[in-house]
Amino acid sequence: MSFHPQMPYGTPQWHRSERVLADEGPPFAFTPENRQKLEEIASHYPPERRVSAVLPALYLVQEQQTHLTGNAMAHVAEVIGCSRAHVEDVASYYVMFFTKPVGKYVLQVCRTLACALNGAEHVTAELCRQLGVAPGGTDAAGEFTVMEMECLGACDRAPVVMVNNEHWHECQSPEAIQALIRDLREKGVAALTGCHHTKE
Amino acid sequence: MRLPEPVLTPHVKKPHGHTLEHYLQTGGYQALRKALALTPDQVIEQVKQSGLRGRGGAGFPTGMKWGFVPKDSPKPKYLCVNADESEPGTFKDHVLMERNPHLLFEGCVIACRSIGAKVAYIYIRGEFYHVQRVLEAELEKARAAGYVGKNILGSGVDCDIWVHRGAGAYEAGEESALLESLEGKRAQPRLRPPFPAVVGLYGCPTIINNVETICNVPVIFDRGAEWFASIGPEKNTGPKLYCISGHVARPGVYETSMDVTLRELIYDYAGGIPGGRALKAVIPGGSSVNVLTPEALDAQASFDGLVKAGSMLGSAAIMVMDETTDMVWAATNLIHFYKHESCGKCTPCREGSDWMHKVLQKILRGEGSMRDIDLLLGIANNIGGKTLCPFGDAEIAPVVGMLQHFRGEFEHYVREGRSLVPLAPWRAREPAGAHAH
Numbered sequence A: 001m002s003f004h005p006q007m008p009y010g011t012p013q014w015h016r017s018e019r020v021l022a023d024e025g026p027p028f029a030f031t032p033e034n035r036q037k038l039e040e041i042a043s044h045y046p047p048e049r050r051v052s053a054v055l056p057a058l059y060l061v062q063e064q065q066t067h068l069t070g071n072a073m074a075h076v077a078e079v080i081g082c083s084r085a086h087v088e089d090v091a092s093y094y095v096m097f098f099t100k101p102v103g104k105y106v107l108q109v110c111r112t113l114a115c116a117l118n119g120a121e122h123v124t125a126e127l128c129r130q131l132g133v134a135p136g137g138t139d140a141a142g143e144f145t146v147m148e149m150e151c152l153g154a155c156d157r158a159p160v161v162m163v164n165n166e167h168w169h170e171c172q173s174p175e176a177i178q179a180l181i182r183d184l185r186e187k188g189v190a191a192l193t194g195c196h197h198t199k200e
Numbered sequence B: 001m002r003l004p005e006p007v008l009t010p011h012v013k014k015p016h017g018h019t020l021e022h023y024l025q026t027g028g029y030q031a032l033r034k035a036l037a038l039t040p041d042q043v044i045e046q047v048k049q050s051g052l053r054g055r056g057g058a059g060f061p062t063g064m065k066w067g068f069v070p071k072d073s074p075k076p077k078y079l080c081v082n083a084d085e086s087e088p089g090t091f092k093d094h095v096l097m098e099r100n101p102h103l104l105f106e107g108c109v110i111a112c113r114s115i116g117a118k119v120a121y122i123y124i125r126g127e128f129y130h131v132q133r134v135l136e137a138e139l140e141k142a143r144a145a146g147y148v149g150k151n152i153l154g155s156g157v158d159c160d161i162w163v164h165r166g167a168g169a170y171e172a173g174e175e176s177a178l179l180e181s182l183e184g185k186r187a188q189p190r191l192r193p194p195f196p197a198v199v200g201l202y203g204c205p206t207i208i209n210n211v212e213t214i215c216n217v218p219v220i221f222d223r224g225a226e227w228f229a230s231i232g233p234e235k236n237t238g239p240k241l242y243c244i245s246g247h248v249a250r251p252g253v254y255e256t257s258m259d260v261t262l263r264e265l266i267y268d269y270a271g272g273i274p275g276g277r278a279l280k281a282v283i284p285g286g287s288s289v290n291v292l293t294p295e296a297l298d299a300q301a302s303f304d305g306l307v308k309a310g311s312m313l314g315s316a317a318i319m320v321m322d323e324t325t326d327m328v329w330a331a332t333n334l335i336h337f338y339k340h341e342s343c344g345k346c347t348p349c350r351e352g353s354d355w356m357h358k359v360l361q362k363i364l365r366g367e368g369s370m371r372d373i374d375l376l377l378g379i380a381n382n383i384g385g386k387t388l389c390p391f392g393d394a395e396i397a398p399v400v401g402m403l404q405h406f407r408g409e410f411e412h413y414v415r416e417g418r419s420l421v422p423l424a425p426w427r428a429r430e431p432a433g434a435h436a437h
């Protein structure tokens, strides 16, 4: 269907307005610590508005098992007290929730103008070449996923790479990619520079 | 008067500049004491007198906004600090929250008390996990010291502050979408009216302000509304942070007042363009505003000055492009951003952004026709002013602006099948790949 002859309707790419369903996955329940953390967070909102804590709850799931599954979202719905459909609806909208399995390290490269003006395309291309993946893909060993992100809010340190939604690596260059992959394998996230403002 | 010295960011480079101890040593939380000695109405009056305008994009007068909260409403009231900071090129709130968090808390307490709110939520973008950790650690200290929480400084005023982290959505920066996201839903905007000041978070009166706006509030009480109003040009008062990125020698956040010009910001503050290359284009307020050419360099970088120059101050994110920049590629890069971030609620924005991206990619591949250029303008015409939220107007700005100033480059692409400017070393010819999820 198309509402204009020059526009093929329906994008083959993911769009955030779509609702993507995750696999069911293994049975899931929060660990007692995570459950306690969730209750603490939920106390920030009026009791009848517990559903406000759905985003933090989904982050806790990802801390516990790297990505979201159907069972995990059903569990979140149960502890929050909303429908499973609501949790799935929310989860499929935000890019930082992974509804498919990801590697141990998710390398999230900013692709927006300020980073692109400083060579972000080369950084992504080099990462993909060395890991043998396409953007969005995970390498054969399940170790690295490469993702393109939109402006991360640190454009003065372009190009910026974020790892696992939390750790930052700044002023990246294609020449430094080989060392970055090696250091991540050897030292883990300690290999990253962090955000410039936190360095003391 | 030009701002004599930084007041929002004087200590950002000091290793412990963000701690409560350091903040107290440098006169922190004195403004709160002064504000608590006034009545809420007097506080709002002072903010009005200072001339403070919102730093989130639209430049709406802050004191006036606070005045919209219905005083007789029996419902609880809320303050939401917009720390979504997703406008491409913007990174000032990042610096303020990480390196001067107590200034934000102090501003939150003053604001909450004057609108009658007992709770403030700081909505940070999902990517700022490291910022959340700093904020929460410092909040804990402020709570223990009695600057946040119950019965603040013995005044009987209660104000709690909580940090709420989003999960990667530009649209969550739009105020009503932010409220939806905070309520645990998709970040999709609401129809207005009613405006959030009357029906906002959980259906209660809510004020939404940008981080930098709230950080300016303690400054007003510290130095006086008269001093604040004397800084910068008339109606564009107070200290202002500028984020400068792209092709400049010293990208970063710079604090000055709004009597500064784009030329001063780019050449004096940010050290000009590396390699002595010539300036080609500058986006003065984040990707959602019109691009300007070097002729506009002497424009005053203020809310009103940039409107006069044919653009907007927006989030004061100045992105500099030198002569090696291919404008068709730049337009494609930005429309990709909007296509990816459109919340999908209304058709012109969701479909139009994708369509414009497809047309631009076709031109970039060397397969475009002259009709495609007009088609771009036609699509833009069907988006602008026809969407639920201002995102629609934002997404056409890069395309329309670049076509207005650089149409020759688009036509060259169509005629010759390649760019007018030689391929710059920093840019791969083909986009490295489409976003996959």
Ligand SMILES: Cc1cc2nc3c(=O)[nH]c(=O)nc-3n(C[C@H](O)[C@H](O)[C@H](O)COP(=O)(O)O)c2cc1C
Binding pocket: B053, B054, B055, B056, B057, B058, B059, B060, B062, B082, B083, B084, B085, B086, B087, B170, B171, B172, B173, B174, B175, B176, B208, B209, B210, B211, B213, B214, B389, B390, B391, B394
């Ligand atoms: C699509 C869109 C994105 C926005 N993103 C932000 C943002 O990231 N940060 C922000 O402070 N304001 C953003 N705004 C502006 C807010 O809607 C709102 O006007 C602002 O937070 C009000 O604060 P102020 O009065 O202090 O400027 C955005 C607006 C739109 C339409």
Ligand code: SF4
Binding pocket: B171, B188, B189, B341, B342, B343, B344, B345, B346, B347, B349, B350, B387, B388, B389, B390, B391, B392
């Ligand atoms: S204009 Fe775009 S972002 Fe705004 S409501 Fe419509 S689809 Fe969503």
Ligand code: FES
Binding pocket: A110, A111, A112, A113, A114, A115, A116, A150, A151, A152, A153, A154, A155, A158, A159, A160, B088, B089, B090
């Ligand atoms: S453009 Fe990459 S961080 Fe802003």
